[in-house]
Amino acid sequence: MRSASVPEPARPATPDDSLLSKGVALARRRLIPVLVLMYVFSYLDRLNLSYAEPSISRTLELSATVFGAAAGAFFLGYAVLEVPSNLILYRLGARKWLARIMITWGAVSMLSALAWDAASLIVFRVLLGIAEAGFIPGVLFLLMQWFPARERGRATALLFAGPLIAGVVGGPLAGLLLGLDGVAGLHGWQWLFLVEGLPAVLIGLWVARWLPNHPGEAGWLDAKTAQAMQDAIAAEAASTRSREQLSLGKALRDRRVLLLAGIYLCYHLVTNGVTFWLAAVVGQLGELSTTAFSTLMTIPILVAAIGLVVFGRYAGRTSNSRGLLLVGLLIGIAGLTAAAVLPPWLSLVAVAVASFGSSGLLPVFWELPARLLTGRAAAGGIALINSIGQLGGLVGPTLVGAIKESSGSLDQAYLLLAGVLVVAALLTLLVRFPRDQAETSPSPSTEVEAETP
Template structure:
């Protein structure tokens, strides 16, 4: 299927600021909506945790393992998925990802015990693999480095919105308990999984593979965007940036280490916060869902307000380090305080979740290009996402062993401090080439 161009080819190209605004308006709502559906489907088991234990005998340790198994197959499939997207185009591949993950997520309604729970979580990881690094790659086709952190921040709003609406929505769906003989958690999995299948058609119809395929850009505008981005990638990656070996450098591994620690934090909070809040007192499922959404409102505020300031390498590094330390401080408060201050601590930590994540991906993108960029972004995300396996798995064992999930939060706070120290040594590829005075003089275009 070919998207037909409807822009007058003779029209005068719009300026860069106007083009960036048009791109944001045309692309970001689609990508954010896809990520909302993605996160609803990968994390809705957090609300079903208690019911899975009661109905199927899935213990806290088994739940933690199942929550984490998603990330094993997800991580293993990231690089090949991104390389395929580089070949076949974003429109087809993202639509394919959405169809398969939606069907498998809906199939979670038919879980019978630990074995089927593990199998479906593993399959969900394979199905959804490639969405996040695929979008990170896709954004390099449209945005320069000064706008990309902001674009990533907006994309990550999908996680925030999913967790803001996911708790109350999941709680409401679980109130269908008993309808047609199904349990509430079965309705939740089914009714949150199928929308991804239908939205895949919207992606197929509306998402252009790159500027030259966008019907709302003139040929001159598309050429201007693609030529400018190619020059920027050449500047940062140098002569060796096309080689997959460029993914195996100290700076890439340093970015992976920081991202790994970040992902341990985010997914531990996602999968265990509802259970922690549930122990604050006598709360209904809906009340737990509403309170769970508060830290994600803070995360949305951070994602919208802060990444736009990461316009120079120095400023980006400072924001990255401060963000990691803020996350650590928030979890420290949460692990030591009473219910009210504890929830405020989670909110403080969440404020920086996606500020940090939007900046981390600037580093590999500034050093790679071509197939190496596609594979490198998948490699960074897959290695980092192993933290999504380690965090929930270890937290489940700590909770079952000590009876207190907050002990795990203290350990994660220390890990984040170490990550902040490591982040001090991160450098973007073009830092060694751009004069300091010029770098400080750059300003955000959008």
């Protein structure tokens, strides 16, 4: 059965560089902002529990360990259904399936306002993960149908700005919504879940009508430009298959795919262990106003955005992706180690440094599976990597919460998380991938590049 999301030109042709450049520039302006917007609300609905931690822990009488378990429960349902969800997306197309994902996760996020104790909160978090399963691998797979290798890293970097934007606006927005405590008889955290879940439903309904599965479906691309983009992507896929063609079954068992999944597991364990306890880091600074508190929480996020920009410029344009990945991991290790031994204010700065490296490595990391996998194997392999990686989100917040509860501080947790990144660096040294794709992909012209934002 042919996938709705994968165009299959009868014969890959050498793409016209000017048309390809034009199409890439238009896709950055028209497609990427929509995907980023979707990711922003995805992350807001995932991150709002972090902002609500003081209020919801007090209302529902949650210990630090139980709150960590609730934060991590999201990733249980998310990880289990990642691969099936992305294979369905491969069959039905990104437009229909990503719209379904958005509508259901927005609805579940709103329903989370009904949580009445720890058990019900954990159930809602598991359901939220189930609803959102497949979103990120689905979007990453969609980018493979739109952007040639040299431009995919930049597009991926723009995509991963979504969580950072969510972090920047999420703090002040959460402060306003939490300030509604008592309005209409609802707690502030209930308003947070209700207000931030609704836009996902509305955007999902719009995406169901608008989102093009591939360039050939985009009404804002002329036929020649769309064909040039599809030919370039088909030619790269043919080149990848000529080196080594992996079926879905082989891809899911491939040693390199499993190593990447291990690296991503370490990444998510660390980043979620830090993110869901960022409020506690800021809380160590003393008495702060709600505005000051929310603003300080955005510092690591803004620094992470800089990391995305810096690393994203090189992702896909170098054959040494592993080297760039190691640089990001080493920066993360240094930042977390420093955070464990420095006083509170400097510790926040060190966490920001760690965020620079860990966020910067994302567009570099996702270039690696794209150089190995195509078609259905890519859909399944990317989902498997993300699925296993998300288990780190299940473990990270719970582990950090348990250490904080037993030791009374986050210092030991930071050292442990730095050690996890060391493991990721060692796994990175074991990965071997083809280098020629980044070197041989066509490069868009300077004239069109100047038009892109």
